[in-house]
Amino acid sequence: MLFDTSTTALVLTDPQNDFLSPTGATWELVGKSVEENNTVEHIEQLLVSAKASGYEVFVSPHYYFPHDHQWEFGGTLEKMMHEIGMFDRPGPLDLDGFxxxxxxxxxxxxxxxQDGKTVVCSPHKIYGPEQNDLVLQLRKRGISKVLLAGMSANLCIESHLRELLEQGFDVAVVADATAAAQHPELGDGYAAALINFNYIAGVVLTTERAIEML
Structure with missing residues (x-):
């Protein structure tokens, strides 16, 4: 892959406190992986580089509103996110306590x-971008190549990777600018994601290499 400012964008999934802060709702599960990968620092380095070099930045965030908690079924981690109040907001038009x-x-x-230039998309609801406007926003700006980073590796990053590929985008994943849960019964989500990244992505990069390419 070759990056250029007219066709390439940095896409971040869930750069939010509940994933990346020691006070976040999932830190007990993801904190070790975040620290081992220097995920927080690497995402910041990508942002600095992308902004300085004139690349557009898109965010696919994750929010849950009260009506989302009325769903009648869901997968293991999906249920857990609802149970621990992850990404909770009082309503789509309400920023009280945000x-x-x-x-x-x-x-x-x-x-x-919050520089007035970053495109913050509508929220995705489970893991992938099928329910938000990320693809629309990318296409409206002529973007065909995506540098993908954020949280978490085997859930939102992998789901965004798969859907963006199916939508015809060329996707590079920054493997050390993400992290994942490590669970004694469910397993190491980061290790699982790395295998699939290598099988699926157009290229898998370190943050250092991604910055060089930007």
């Missing part, structure tokens, strides 16, 4: 994500 909450951006990312 600042600094688990649904908010990590504070150090705000200068980049």
């Amino acid at each position: 600042s600094g909450s688990g649904a908010d951006w990590l504070e150090r990312y705000k200068p980049f994500l």
Whole structure:
């Protein structure tokens, strides 16, 4: 893959406190992986590089509103997210209590994500972008290549990777700018994701290599 500012964009999934802050709802599950990969720092480095080089940045966020908690079925981690109040907001038009909450951006990312240029898409609801406007926003700007990073590796990143590929995008994954849950019964989500990244993605990069290419 060759990156250029007219056809390539950085896409971040869920750069939010509930995944990336020690006070977040999932830190007990993902914290070790986040720290081992230096995920927080690597995402920031990608943002710095993309903004400095003139690449567009898109965010596919994750929010849950009260009506989302009325779903009658779901997968294991999907149920867990609802149970622990992950990404909760009081309503789609209500920002009461949002600042600094688990649904908010990590504070150090705000200068980049709230610069008036970053495209913040509507929320995805389970793992992939099928329910939000990410693909529309990318296509409206002529983007055909995606540099993908964020949380979490075997869930939202892998689901975004698969759907974007099916939609005709060329996708590179930044393997150390993500992380995943490590669970004694469910297994190591990060290790599982790396296998599939290598099988599926157009290319799998380190943050260092991605910055060089940008």
